[in-house]
Amino acid sequence: MRDKLSQEDIEKSLNDLQGWELVEGRSAITKTFEFKNFIECFGWMSRVALISEKMDHHPEWLNIYKTVDVTLSTHSADGLTALDFKLAQKMEQQLL
Numbered sequence: 001m002r003d004k005l006s007q008e009d010i011e012k013s014l015n016d017l018q019g020w021e022l023v024e025g026r027s028a029i030t031k032t033f034e035f036k037n038f039i040e041c042f043g044w045m046s047r048v049a050l051i052s053e054k055m056d057h058h059p060e061w062l063n064i065y066k067t068v069d070v071t072l073s074t075h076s077a078d079g080l081t082a083l084d085f086k087l088a089q090k091m092e093q094q095l096l
């Protein structure tokens with residue numbers, strides 16, 4: 001899970017995700033999430049925070065009102081790993 005993914009694996013994993021893209025100049029993926037209001041937004045962040053803690057894998061994120069800019073990478077691997085894509089999928093599931 002914490003092994004660096006190949007470029008090919010990264011492209012395949014990105015294809016399975018809606019709206020995520022590579023960060024330029026850095027081995028990380030990013031997406032901006034937009035919600036109806038602050039409560040919806042912060043509720044989602046709270047659910048994701050609990051999941052992240054369970055996974056021992058944490059997002060870099062910036063919340064401004066009802067938007068959250070999320071960046072995922074695995075610091076210990078200095079790159080992208082399966083954990084980043086797993087957390088991204090869980091974030092998507094928490095939108096439903």
Ligand code: HBI
Nearest residue numbers: 056057058059073074075076077
């Ligand atoms: N979160 N995104 C991310 N990347 C890490 O390497 C990471 C983490 N959360 C916890 C964590 N590593 C721990 O394994 C270490 O800080 C002990």
